[in-house]
Amino acid sequence: MSGDARDEDGAAGKDPGGSTGKAPAQTGKVVVTGAAGFIGSHLVESLRRGGAHVVGIDRKASWTEREIQPSATMGSLHAIRGDLAFSDLAECLEDASVVFHLAALPGVRPSWTQFPEYLHCNVLATQRLMDACVRAGVPRVVMASSSSVYGGAEGRMSEDDLPRPLSPYGVTKLAAERLALAFAARRDAALTVSALRFFTVYGPGQRPDMFISRVIGAALQGRPIEVYGDGTQVRDFVHVFDIVRALTLAAGAPGRGSTVLNVGTGSASSVNEVLALTGELTGVRPDVRYGAARIGDVRCTTADVSRAERRLGFTARTPLRAGLATQVEWARRTLTASPHAPTTGGGRIGMTPTDRA
Numbered sequence: 001m002s003g004d005a006r007d008e009d010g011a012a013g014k015d016p017g018g019s020t021g022k023a024p025a026q027t028g029k030v031v032v033t034g035a036a037g038f039i040g041s042h043l044v045e046s047l048r049r050g051g052a053h054v055v056g057i058d059r060k061a062s063w064t065e066r067e068i069q070p071s072a073t074m075g076s077l078h079a080i081r082g083d084l085a086f087s088d089l090a091e092c093l094e095d096a097s098v099v100f101h102l103a104a105l106p107g108v109r110p111s112w113t114q115f116p117e118y119l120h121c122n123v124l125a126t127q128r129l130m131d132a133c134v135r136a137g138v139p140r141v142v143m144a145s146s147s148s149v150y151g152g153a154e155g156r157m158s159e160d161d162l163p164r165p166l167s168p169y170g171v172t173k174l175a176a177e178r179l180a181l182a183f184a185a186r187r188d189a190a191l192t193v194s195a196l197r198f199f200t201v202y203g204p205g206q207r208p209d210m211f212i213s214r215v216i217g218a219a220l221q222g223r224p225i226e227v228y229g230d231g232t233q234v235r236d237f238v239h240v241f242d243i244v245r246a247l248t249l250a251a252g253a254p255g256r257g258s259t260v261l262n263v264g265t266g267s268a269s270s271v272n273e274v275l276a277l278t279g280e281l282t283g284v285r286p287d288v289r290y291g292a293a294r295i296g297d298v299r300c301t302t303a304d305v306s307r308a309e310r311r312l313g314f315t316a317r318t319p320l321r322a323g324l325a326t327q328v329e330w331a332r333r334t335l336t337a338s339p340h341a342p343t344t345g346g347g348r349i350g351m352t353p354t355d356r357a
Contacts, residue, residue, distance in 0.1 A: 026052045026251055031096045033084060033129065034103035036063040038205050039144065039198075039243055043100060046244050048075040055092050058103070059083045084125035089132035098251040099133055101126065101143035101180070104173070106207065108148070111169035122172035123179065130183035137190050141180060142250045145197045145260070147236075147301055149174040158304040159197070159260050177260065184258045192258045194250040199264035199303045203240030203323060204330035212237070212324070215274060216331045219282040229293035231272035236264040236302045239318035239326075249312040264303025265316040277321055281328045 026047055034040040035056030047054050052075045056063075059082060068077040080092060084103055093099065105111075105121035126143075133141055150157045151164035165171045177195045184193040202212040218225045246263045279285045308314045 026050055026098060026248060028097045029053045029055065029095050030251075031055045031057065031093060031099040033057045033099070033101050034144075035079070036060045037102060038203075038207055039201065039240060039247075040100075040102045041205060042203075042240050042244050043102070043247055044077065046248065048077060049073070050248075051075045054078070055080065055096070057082060057084065057087070057092065084129050085120055089129065090136060093132055093136040093138055096136070096138050098140045098142060099129070099138055100247055100251070101129060101141055104144065104176070106169070107209070108167040108169045111167055111172070115168045118168055118172045122169075123175050126176040126179050130180050133191055134183055134186060134189045139190055140192050140194070140251060141184070142194045142196065142247055143177070143180050145177045145195045146170065146173045147197050147199045147262070147264070147303065149177065149197060150301070154300055156266075156302045156304045157262065159262055159307055181258055181260075192255075194253070194258070195260045196246060196250060196263045197260065197303075198243060199236040199238050199262070199301060201240055201243055202237055202327060204326050205240070206327060211235075211271075212274060212278075212327060213331075215278050215286065216282065216324075216328055219278050219284045219286055220328075220331055220335055222284070224287040224289050225275070226289040226291055227271060227275075228291055229271070230290055231275065231288070232270050232299075233293075234268035234270045234300045234302070236266070236268045237274070237320055237323070238264045238303075238316055239323035241323075241326075242316040242318050246308065246312065246314050249314050253312055259307075259311060261308045261311060262303040262305055263308060263314070263316075264305055266303055266305040268300060268302040269320055273320075274324070277324050278328070281321075281325055 030047055030052045032040055032044055032047070032054060035044050035054075036058035040056070040058070044054050044056050053070070054075060055078045057080045063079060063081045065081050066077075066079045070076040103121070103125060105118050111118045130141070147157060148167065148170035149163040149165050150161060151166040151170060153161055153164065163174050165174050180193045180195060183189055184191050200211075202210070206213045208214070208217070215225060243263060250261070275286045275288060305315070
């Protein structure tokens with residue numbers, strides 16, 4: 001229902017983008033689906049540090065049901081393990097001021113062969129959650145969508161562009177987005193929806209199959225890196241700290257209208273730039289093996305972030321080098337803690353829409 005969880009020792013630490021321009025703190029009861037995932041774990045920590053009472057839902061076996069009482073520095077956490085498509089959600093949504101819907105099954109390649117599971121996790125689960133939110137009178141839902149809904153568009157991608165997903169994964173993310181907006185448009189619904197289309201999210205705790213995790217892992221473990229294409233293809237890499245700030249800004253934004261917003265940096269970096277920066281930060285020059293580009297590989301994804309700037313006052317503030325440094329530090333700690341358990345997947349590194357959030 002979410003991406004891979006990070007351990008508690010893998011907390012991100014200091015925001016490399018600085019402390020200015022913080023999103024408003026959420027207070028009261030807040031619900032996070034996909035709470036054990038990459039983004040979800042960062043969000044839960046941030047919300048608790050702001051004093052919120054967090055109800056975290058995830059279906060991972062590693063997500064242990066527990067109740068953590070509030071302290072002088074942290075809000076409480078009620079952890080619930082369950083599947084949104086089957087669970088009774090009424091009690092956990094009662095009196096919630098906002099629901100952050102991050103639960104989803106990620107990945108493009110598996111979606112071609114495991115489509116029923118993607119329908120279950122990304123579409124049916126969203127339908128049941130939104131129906132429960134309407135019944136519970138939840139005022140706002142902030143959900144994670146994806147730049148994968150744009151498909152093969154070249155250049156800067158705008159929310160006004162016609163979505164053209166090129167994979168079953170992208171289709172399910174677009175369907176979930178439209179489902180949420182449809183529920184918000186019901187006359188009997190008190191809620192508004194902010195659907196945030198994340199571009200390529202990276203940072204401490206990133207899923208091990210993702211591009212940057214694999215590059216860093218290969219460098220630290222002395223393995224060669226095989227890259228599809230010549231490495232000049234580019235992506236809009238946005239740090240998870242900025243993603244969390246965008247989520248909380250969307251939750252506290254004034255106005256009652258539902259909206260779709262891109263969340264990225266507005267600029268793009270190439271695969272070769274990431275490889276070079278990783279080499280500088282790890283002290284290991286990557287052993288790159290270039291191969292043929294794959295059919296359907298998109299040359300460029302860059303977010304048009306003007307709408308998020310206007311609606312939320314959001315601007316990504318984590319430079320790529322500083323953001324990569326946080327992930328390299330986390331990967332080093334993880335490898336030191338478990339030197340015989342690789343933290344990254346093997347195989348070739350591609351830059352198809354699989355690598356988008």
